[in-house]
Amino acid sequence: MSDCCATATIEIAPTPRVAGKIQTVALVGPPNSGKSTLFNRLTGLRQKVANYPGVTVEQHYGKLSGVGRGDLTLIDLPGIYSLNTSSEDARVAVDVLHGRMPGAPVPDAVLLVLDSLHLQRQLMLAAPILALGLPTLVLLNMSDLMETRGGEVDTLALARELGVPVAKISAARGTGLDSIRHFLDKKSEPVTVKPRLELPVMGNPRSYRQWATGISTRTKYKAPLSSEWTRKIDSVLLGRITGPLxxxxxxxxxxxxxxxxxxxxxxxxxxxxxxxxxxxxxxxxxxxxxxxxxxxxxxxxxxxxxxxxxxxxxxxxxxxxxxxxxxxxxxxxxxxxxxxxxxxxxxxxxxxxxxxxxxxxxxxxxxxxxxxxxxxxxxxxxxxxxxxxxxxxxxxxxxxxxxxxxxxxxxxxxxxxxxxxxxxxxxxxxxxxxxxxxxxxxxxxxPFILELPQYRVPTVxxxxxxxxxxxxxxxxxxxxxxxxxxxxxxxxxxxxxxxxxxxxxxxxxxxxxxxxxxxxxxxxxxxxxxxxxxxxxxxxxxxxxxxxxxxxxxxxxxxxxxxxxxxxxxxxxxxxxxxxxxxxxxxxxxxxxxxxxxxxxxxxxxxxxxxxxxxxxxxxxxxxxxxx
Amino acid sequence: MSLKALSELKIGHTATVEELKLPDEVQHHLMHMGFTPEALVLAVRRAPTGDPTVYAVDGMEVALRRETARWISVREFEEGSR
Structure with a gap:
């Protein structure tokens, strides 16, 4: 069918700016961190959500419903690892964040979604995002899974390290969303990069990495045990004979x-x-x-x-x-x-x-x-x-x-x-x-670089x-x-x-x-x-x-x-x-x-x-x- | 301890990343996926067709083709250690 499956992109005219109030919020995060699930939670709009890295390739807009003020526009950006990569996904995300995307409203706050199962690596994205200087709330998604698998992180210490609020959520279950409401209801403060925040040298993955490792050590981040299930299932689904069959x-x-x-x-x-x-x-x-x-x-x-x-x-x-x-x-x-x-x-x-x-x-x-x-x-x-x-x-x-x-x-x-x-x-x-x-x-x-996500039960x-x-x-x-x-x-x-x-x-x-x-x-x-x-x-x-x-x-x-x-x-x-x-x-x-x-x-x-x-x-x- | 290409790492063996000798763009992407110097890499399994190979790095599983993995040099621990 002709455009039977064009993804549900909802065009929303940018709301006129009111001084001191957050109007437009960008949802940023690495691929497969659960951004799209959160977007659906927050807006009630339907949008393609998939457990495969890089499925969201368009930016999607939606008005908030239920969480925060209804007049806020939320932009769902493609998943990115850094603000400095070659793929078009990343280019779209960077253009929107810098307000260079024609027709897209300029975001005045950021929700940074990180997969708490792989927090240490995902934190590398925090550095360039925080350097944008926009009010930011860091959301540690899938925190329920992290905790059941024995992972830990001190969110207060993390917030102190990053100089921005941090909250644990589960987009799939809809827990922890109150923190987003509190963040969005606050008046946006004049933005100053916190003096205590020390960001790594920009554009150098190695320094990002050292920075992220340092923070995760100081915030007592304990990575959860990797899912034994996924490995066990893979030994069958990717088995030499059973796999192709x-x-x-x-x-x-x-x-x-x-x-x-x-x-x-x-x-x-x-x-x-x-x-x-x-x-x-x-x-x-x-x-x-x-x-x-x-x-x-x-x-x-x-x-x-x-x-x-x-x-x-x-x-x-x-x-x-x-x-x-x-x-x-x-x-x-x-x-x-x-x-x-x-x-x-x-x-x-x-x-x-x-x-x-x-x-x-x-x-x-x-x-x-x-x-x-x-x-x-x-x-x-x-x-x-x-x-x-x-x-x-x-x-x-x-x-x-x-x-x-x-x-x-x-x-x-x-x-x-x-x-x-x-x-x-x-x-x-x-x-x-x-x-x-x-x-x-x-x-x-x-080069073929493919991330294999953990198996999940698709939600109804x-x-x-x-x-x-x-x-x-x-x-x-x-x-x-x-x-x-x-x-x-x-x-x-x-x-x-x-x-x-x-x-x-x-x-x-x-x-x-x-x-x-x-x-x-x-x-x-x-x-x-x-x-x-x-x-x-x-x-x-x-x-x-x-x-x-x-x-x-x-x-x-x-x-x-x-x-x-x-x-x-x-x-x-x-x-x-x-x-x-x-x-x-x-x-x-x-x-x-x-x-x-x-x-x-x-x-x-x-x-x-x-x-x-x-x-x-x-x-x-x-x-x-x-x-x- | 011996220096070798990541593509030579046997399944079930662990090594630390030494150096990436790839074009800047690729290298950048791989580093953000966790392939940074000193990172621990475990060769998890090969695809049923023998290539690509799945590597566990930083709690994440990433598949790379031999043609990419051969440009990542790693330092392997003693035989069979994890």
Whole structure:
């Protein structure tokens, strides 16, 4: 779906400054210190929270709710290790903190979130942050975990050492948040760097380290025992034999559940939606209004809504993998393979998310420090089979492929075709990455530095926030863009009035492009579907529903039966192959433009993918027509 | 005590970081991850594919490829000590 999964960035206009009062608070901390969890706690807004270093790549804004004054703006910054690193995450954070980020409010206070499980190392970030001279509250997050694992720290001594208040919190459990309220309710004092505070030489990690070690010794910091659990789990999940097996099992399991559990649920949902539509249709009588609302709007929107259960299932899986910490292990296992195509294990996470949607995947590539590796990942991500392709895949497979069992009743022909479409997209991505890395994006590979977080049990709260967020965006998409497209199409296919579909405006456009797409085995209705799906892939199903619904010849048939009536097997398979390769997603193009800061890349991507799609669809049609 | 590349450190063995001979940017990043001179490093395990290797440094586990780890020189204690 086009921008189905654009992260929930809430734009809030900067509040006018009131002297002496804190207006804007920045949330700063190293990657994976729990900033995003705290941000969600404090604002009640939904935002991507993941147990994987570097997932937050955008700065997010939110008004405080429940804690502190409601008029305060909180900015969630990307995780950073220092103010002096090369990654774009760090650049964004530094620009916001220095008030150099255009359009972002200038922070006048800082909440520094540190993971108390690794306090000694995390304290290194305190030095450059305190040197900014903004009022700062240091939050020792995950203090509950630290204490249960036998860790200790004297917060009062730490506050004396740093010259700023320090509080223990647990963002996941919501404890210790009162300290934030007290800090924010106080009037901001004129800022003076405390005379007692001795900061290390700026920009030198070694001196930061000595400074941090000194402080942690003087504040009697005792690091907690590292989780035996994590090591024990890793000895299985990263085991020489068990590791790759479980990795494959996880990938396979995700597909199996999305399709074997998701599909029946979607079908049941479809029955409900169609039933509701025809009930309302009866009430409306048999006029043009009934036709507009039921054949036009409802058919179009519900044919996309049907996929909600499956999309939610997929996001649930990706969410559990991310939040549990397994995704970082997957990157470790995948590194060897990714390296073979010139990318690194970190590209695996974005590419895996691209199976849900290319938009968040492309945004997540900011954690790849090497610019050329990053661009290569951005350019191949749209080849991964995103969930917006599922509607048309499932429709065509259900309509044209008999469900013959192949490996018992567990794995049938339909599943095999679906799996091969996934493989096709994946292979196209690999080949393209190879091509890019050996031509225009040739570069020495970036060092692969991957932090392995401790395993955590994903919280129901974080998972459900994520699902609600994604579900909402998807429904909004179906309810707005797709509604508009189906409405326009209904009108275009009913003007002139009382004309048959081939004589309507849309019929003419479709017939005009038919010669171009005829070699692929497509008719003019598919042509219109292709035109409308340039906005977003899933739109085609709604369009076809509307077109076949408006055609008297196929009006009484189900969409599947109507397609069988109208297309050959070769044309149908050419269509899904076309969708496997083509770049039909305006949101992805827009995000690529933003991330690469030039129209050159999305233009190249669109041209390359379209040509590839046309050739592959042509080959598919010719081959299938020849053999079957 | 012997000086060697971090990539040569056997699994289960501990050493102290001596020197990083990497481009500034990389070195900077690694130092912030805990790979500073005199820091204790334990080679925890190799990835199932043999590379990268997971190192425990400063209570954190970080994976590095051999091509990166070979530019970090370490001083190892006696055989098998932790």
């Amino acid at each position: 479980l990795f494959l099992a996880v990938v396979f399991g995700v597909f199996q559940i999305v399709f074997s559990v998701g599909l029946p649920v979607s079908n049941a949902f479809q029955t409900v939606l169609t039933g509701a539509g025809s009930k309302v249709g009866l009430l409306l009588g048999n006029g043009w209004l009934e036709s507009l609302l039921i054949d036009g709007v409802w058919k179009g929107v519900s044919s996309v809504l049907v996929f909600l259960p499956q999309i939610l299932l997929l996001f649930l899986f990706v969410g559990v993998l991310e939040d549990s910490g397994y995704l970082a292990r997957a990157a470790l296992i995948a590194d060897r393979v990714m390296r073979a195509i010139g990318l690194n294990g970190k590209a695996f996470i974005p590419l895996l998310s691209a199976y849900a949607c290319a938009v968040p995947a492309i945004m997540a590539t900011r954690t790849i420090e090497n610019k050329r590796d990053r661009f290569a990942t951005i350019l191949v991500a749209p080849f991964m089979t995103c969930s917006a392709r599922l509607p048309i895949y499932m429709l065509m497979i259900a309509a044209f492929i008999p469900n013959k069992p192949l490996l018992g009743s567990f794995f049938g022909l339909q599943a095999a075709v679906m799996l091969s479409l996934y493989v096709l997209g994946f292979l196209a991505a690999l080949a393209t990455a190879r091509l890019l890395k050996s031509s225009i994006l040739k570069a020495s590979s970036a 709260r974080s998972l459900s926030l994520r699902l609600i967020d994604r579900g909402k965006v998807f429904v909004k998409q179906a309810g707005t863009v797709i509604l508009c497209v189906t409405l326009v199409l209904w009108v275009l296919s009913h003007i002139p009035f009382h004309a048959d579909l081939p004589q309507s405006i849309i019929g003419h456009v479709g017939q005009w492009i038919e010669p171009i797409i005829k070699p692929l085995g497509f008719n003019w209705k598919i042509g219109i579907g292709l035109l409308s799906s340039v906005i977003a892939r899933e739109v085609i199903v709604g369009t076809l529903g509307t077109l076949y619904g408006a055609d008297p010849a196929t009006q009484s048939l189900s969409l599947q039966a109507a397609l069988r009536h109208d297309l050959t097997l070769g044309g149908a398979m050419a269509l899904v192959v076309f969708f496997a390769f083509a770049m039909q997603c305006t949101s992805t193009l827009a995000i690529v433009k933003r991330e690469t800061n030039s129209w050159r890349w999305p233009a190249l991507q669109f041209a390359y993918m379209s040509v590839l799609a046309y050739i592959a669809a042509l080959a598919t049609n010719v081959l299938i027509s020849h053999f079957f």
